[in-house]
Amino acid sequence: MMWTPKKGNISSGLYVPSRHIGWLSHSFGSGNNMLERQYSLRKVTEKEAYIKSLPAHHQLLLRSYQCHLEEQRTCIEHNAEIINLILKDVDTMFENLQPQPMVEEDNPGNTMLVSDIEKVQSTIRQIVRDWSPSGAHERSQCYGPIINKIEQLFPQDRVCAEEVNILVPGAGLGRLAYELAKRGYTCQGNEFSLFMLFASNFVLNKCRGLNTLRVYPWVHAGSNLLTNGDQLRPATFPDTNPSDLHRQAQFTMAAGDFLEIYTADAAWDCIATCFFIDCANNIVAFIETIYNILKPGGYWVNLGPLLYHFADQPGEPSIEPSFEEVKAIAMGLGFELTVEDMGLHTAYTQNTQSMLRYEYRSVFFVARKPLPPS
Numbered sequence: 436m437m438w439t440p441k442k443g444n445i446s447s448g449l450y451v452p453s454r455h456i457g458w459l460s461h462s463f464g465s466g467n468n469m470l471e472r473q474y475s476l477r478k479v480t481e482k483e484a485y486i487k488s489l490p491a492h493h494q495l496l497l498r499s500y501q502c503h504l505e506e507q508r509t510c511i512e513h514n515a516e517i518i519n520l521i522l523k524d525v526d527t528m529f530e531n532l533q534p535q536p537m538v539e540e541d542n543p544g545n546t547m548l549v550s551d552i553e554k555v556q557s558t559i560r561q562i563v564r565d566w567s568p569s570g571a572h573e574r575s576q577c578y579g580p581i582i583n584k585i586e587q588l589f590p591q592d593r594v595c596a597e598e599v600n601i602l603v604p605g606a607g608l609g610r611l612a613y614e615l616a617k618r619g620y621t622c623q624g625n626e627f628s629l630f631m632l633f634a635s636n637f638v639l640n641k642c643r644g645l646n647t648l649r650v651y652p653w654v655h656a657g658s659n660l661l662t663n664g665d666q667l668r669p670a671t672f673p674d675t676n677p678s679d680l681h682r683q684a685q686f687t688m689a690a691g692d693f694l695e696i697y698t699a700d701a702a703w704d705c706i707a708t709c710f711f712i713d714c715a716n717n718i719v720a721f722i723e724t725i726y727n728i729l730k731p732g733g734y735w736v737n738l739g740p741l742l743y744h745f746a747d748q749p750g751e752p753s754i755e756p757s758f759e760e761v762k763a764i765a766m767g768l769g770f771e772l773t774v775e776d777m778g779l780h781t782a783y784t785q786n787t788q789s790m791l792r793y794e795y796r797s798v799f800f801v802a803r804k805p806l807p808p809s
Contacts (some may be wrong), residue, residue: 446779448460471555472515475655479504479511484720503663510667512649514559514653517650521637528636551630559632560652560784565610566638566673568646569787576781577610580706580799581736584774585615588705588734588801596620597685602703602728604693605711609635613677616686617709623687625696632690639677666786694724701730710739710783716752718743719764726768729804735770737802738779740795758798765802774801 456668470514482504484499484651494501564570596619601610606624607629615622642648649669660666680686689696706725725735741761745753756764762772777801785792 437469450670454660467508467513469519470727471518471552472511474552475514476508479653480505499663503666505689506663506667507654510654510669512529513649514651516570517559517648518555520641520648521633525633525636528632554628554630556655557784558634559650561631562634562638562650562672563652563670566642566675567670568674569670570785571674573782573785574610574777577783577797578614580776581611581709581738582614582618583799584736585620585705585707585734587620589620591619597683599704599707600702601707603698603707604709605690605714607631607635609639609688611707611709612688613639613680613686614696616684617680619684621685623689625689625691627690627692633689635688638673638744642673643676643678645676646674647717648672652716652784653789656786656789661788661790665786665788694720697724697728700727702728704730704733706733706735708735708737708739711744712737712739713741715764716745717754718756718761719754720771722761722765723768726765726770726804731802731804731806734773735802735804736800738781738797738799740781740797742795762800769805771805772800773803774799776800 483501486494486501489497564573585601589596599620601612601615601620601622602625603615603622604625606612606626609624609626612622612624624635626635649671651667651669653666653668657666708725708727712718712721729735741755741758743753743755745751746755762775766772777796779797779799781795782793782795783795785794
């Protein structure tokens with residue numbers, strides 16, 4: 436389940452668990468990569484049909500809104516073009532992906548409509564967060580403190596940066612890991628989501644130039660709008676050219692479950708986690724693994740809230756310790772807490788023009804794995 440890129444960028448050769456091969460082959464072979472487009476266009480069509488059922492004078496008052504719906508169609512079609520670019524040749528990422536016989540389904544594609552459509556739309560917003568000028572403020576809020584602290588812990592006038600091994604679990608589209616590698620550190624990102632992996636492969640391996648592409652991240656969100664234009668506002672990407680990473684950069688990615696991949700003790704100088712530790716069914720297992728794989732004297736740098744992802748998912752076990760409990764767990768495993776900063780204002784894929792905004796009061800902390808007694 437390891438994806439080991441060439442130095443400086445992400446390359447092909449990703450291994451995917453065998454249980455996913457049939458799903459991937461079916462998805463690409465049957466055209467299900469267009470399900471998000473079909474779903475979104477159908478929602479627009481339903482609104483148009485509803486308007487036609489209204490009294491004539493209501494329809495007259497909604498003429499401008501009907502034009503807006505037509506503009507939504509254009510934006511949805513453009514997003515579909517970007518999704519197609521992301522998925523183009525994506526099967527070559529996987530070393531063990533072979534053509535699979537098609538399996539006829541009574542209701543093809545419906546299994547994706549509940550959660551996977553939302554994940555596709557979320558991935559589009561993640562592109563904005565990680566690789567668009569529109570996401571610069573969020574990156575400053577969330578990645579900035581982590582990068583600044585790592586540069587303080589491992590100053591390049593005192594250490595050889597490429598000898599500092601940093602792991603970024605839950606790397607998403609890879610911007611935090613990329614920024615650390617750009618500063619000379621040896622950095623590996625780890626991601627489990629196939630949606631994120633496809634998009635990160637596209638941005639890091641296939642995008643060239645600055646802001647050459649655009650998406651419409653808010654076209655699916657019709658509530659809390661001040662103007663029609665707010666819903667159709669585009670975001671360009673990438674705001675930096677990923678191919679500009681210097682040839683000596685030590686940057687790799689690993690695909691798969693964090694707990695399954697990282698089992699080697701004392702392998703990393705630093706673990707950087709951002710909006711990650713609450714993705715676990717059992718947060719204790721995450722913290723224990725982080726402790727085990729850190730070298731003695733190594734640092735865990737964390738920023739994020741505690742929005743436990745499995746808390747309300749039917750059939751998923753979950754525990755949700757408070758931050759007070761999380762600190763006690765970390766120290767119980769042996770960590771020394773060296774920095775603790777509460778209440779950092781951070782957003783996550785926020786539409787800055789919306790009438791409704793969500794903001795986390797995140798916690799930032801640094802924990803050190805102590806050196807053994809002399």
